Amino acid sequence: MKIAVAMSGGVDSSVTAALLHQEKSTDIFGIFMKNWSEQAEEDMGNCTWINDRRDALAVAAHLHMPLKTVDFEKEYRDQVLEYFYREYAAGRTPNPDILCNKLIKFDALLKYAENLGAEKIATGHYARVSKLKDGRFHLLKGKDNSKDQSYFLCQLTQGQLSKTLFPLGELTKTEVRKLAQKFNLPTADKKDSQGICFIGKVQLQDFLHVRLATKPGDVINTTGTIIGSHTGAYAYTIGQRHGFRIDKKTPESKPWFVVRTDVTDNTVTVAEGEDNPALFHDELHASHFHWIVEQPNFPCKCSAKIRYRQLDQDCTIFADGHIEFAKPQRAITPGQSIVFYQSDECLGSATIENSSAEF
Numbered sequence: 001m002k003i004a005v006a007m008s009g010g011v012d013s014s015v016t017a018a019l020l021h022q023e024k025s026t027d028i029f030g031i032f033m034k035n036w037s038e039q040a041e042e043d044m045g046n047c048t049w050i051n052d053r054r055d056a057l058a059v060a061a062h063l064h065m066p067l068k069t070v071d072f073e074k075e076y077r078d079q080v081l082e083y084f085y086r087e088y089a090a091g092r093t094p095n096p097d098i099l100c101n102k103l104i105k106f107d108a109l110l111k112y113a114e115n116l117g118a119e120k121i122a123t124g125h126y127a128r129v130s131k132l133k134d135g136r137f138h139l140l141k142g143k144d145n146s147k148d149q150s151y152f153l154c155q156l157t158q159g160q161l162s163k164t165l166f167p168l169g170e171l172t173k174t175e176v177r178k179l180a181q182k183f184n185l186p187t188a189d190k191k192d193s194q195g196i197c198f199i200g201k202v203q204l205q206d207f208l209h210v211r212l213a214t215k216p217g218d219v220i221n222t223t224g225t226i227i228g229s230h231t232g233a234y235a236y237t238i239g240q241r242h243g244f245r246i247d248k249k250t251p252e253s254k255p256w257f258v259v260r261t262d263v264t265d266n267t268v269t270v271a272e273g274e275d276n277p278a279l280f281h282d283e284l285h286a287s288h289f290h291w292i293v294e295q296p297n298f299p300c301k302c303s304a305k306i307r308y309r310q311l312d313q314d315c316t317i318f319a320d321g322h323i324e325f326a327k328p329q330r331a332i333t334p335g336q337s338i339v340f341y342q343s344d345e346c347l348g349s350a351t352i353e354n355s356s357a358e359f
Helices: 009-021 047-060 073-089 096-115 158-162 173-182 203-210
Strands: 002-006 027-034 067-071 120-122 127-131 137-141 216-222 226-230 256-262 267-273 280-291 300-305 313-317 322-330 337-342 343-354
Touching: 002 009, 002 096, 009 027, 009 047, 009 120, 009 173, 027 047, 027 096, 047 067, 073 096, 096 120, 096 158, 137 158, 226 267
Parallel strands: 002 027, 002 120, 027 067, 216 267
Antiparallel strands: 127 137, 137 343, 216 226, 256 267, 280 322, 280 343, 300 313, 300 337, 313 322, 337 343
């Protein structure tokens, strides 16, 4: 079987390639995607693609396997980055990593790999795919709960899963690091990447202000009293603690957190204290549902995450997109994904439209 390995220059994709390289029945080659560059208008000196490609080449050479480089920078900008800006401009908080997986890694890259003769692609995601007797593919959490990435794969289709391998799904991050040392990989000690998908770690407001002009406005409390100022309501997200100014603070003041934004009035509403009731709601409305295997019968009792790394939360999904939680959830954020689970299986996802916010 001919397999294309998506190689980012990180330790996870390097170990993925090494594991497949051991299998004598496979014919593997690597693909490095260039999705961002220092020529980008928004580049803030954090572009690492040259070093990442160098590391991927070093691993490929170590494993005696070919490595192709493909430039998807235009596709990434058109399909992911422009969505990123549109959502923030509309006062919503997007999730570019999920869209990047859906449209770039498991669509554009998959098609590119197939054109090169690959039957499947393999990535370094911590997740698993299971094919049942009915021929359908199920997305499962990775064995390492602390690294599970099924959340970011929640938009994948049956067709995409049928052509995807996740060799790290049964491993923990500790085991992957040990394998990297065992295989003597050049990336064995490389730190994990952080920040926005392919862009890296940046100050979000500075990044947004390259395209979206600053627009000073009022910070108000939950009674509508002006208590400070901000640089543009679009740049803030629910639960955010920093990036705005609060006037007349006292030594007894607790930290303030964003509980609502309004890009029409250009106001940011905040509440004092990380456990303030204004931050918590037990229901939300969602849209754009995507089911990986099939749509469940409603009402559907399952669990869900409203952000990555959150523990699974018991909920009930209704046919009209209304979702009720067994316990109030902190900082429900419009634009973010809510991802549904039944035990270890990822059922699908939806986009959060609003919460039951009432002041």
